[in-house]
Amino acid sequence: MMRRRFLVLGGAGLILPLAPIRPAHATPAEVAALIAELVGDAPLHDARVKLDLPVMVENGNSVGMTVSVDAPVGDVRSIDVFAEGNPLPHVLRVRFGPRAGAPHFATRIRLATSQTVIAVAKLADGSCWRDSVDLLVTLAACIDN
């Protein structure tokens, strides 16, 4: 009886140190919560925002991304980009000032794994618009060696 208990305890001891301290990836639920916080109780529709990302990504360390909004630049309050599979899901927040020429922004991002990337634009009238891209990442951005 004692030996069996010892085996069980020993087994638990082997497994516990392997348990991660912090999950390596965010979850879609976490991202949904972030978006809900951003949007509030405003309606959120899949239109007017265009998130331009390759569907097949060879190298997740540097992925060209363009996000643009189909609205006058003066009406766009903010653009946010979230990556569901990254350890830290928030990628970018852009706010435009009176001198902005067009509501678009391009940069290069890191992607930890194959995942869905979501862009949310908030307009001055309070409405929110989103676009998402499901993509496949062949070589992930290095999170941990």
Added chain:
Amino acid sequence: MVRVLLNIPKHVKRGEAFDVKLLISHPMESGQRRDDMGQPIPRDIINSFVCTYNDEEVLRADLFPAIAANPFLSFAVTVQESGTLTMTFTDDHGVVQTETASVTVE
């Protein structure tokens, strides 16, 4: 201090949007990696970017660790008069760096 490559058109038309492209040499260490000894490498990124034209804001961006190393940023500006484009970066150490470029309106 970081090195910045800036690309703007030589001449721009009044009231017409033009693209500004920036390439910043910065490691953008995400804070998610470990070194050879297994120690976490501390986060070191440019977390804030602000662009103004003649002291009026063009855009401000909050950058997170998901921005790739040596960040490339591109956006559009509309100007009515010649002036100075000012770009300010802030990194995790609180170091602020400012780059300027003069824009001539035809």
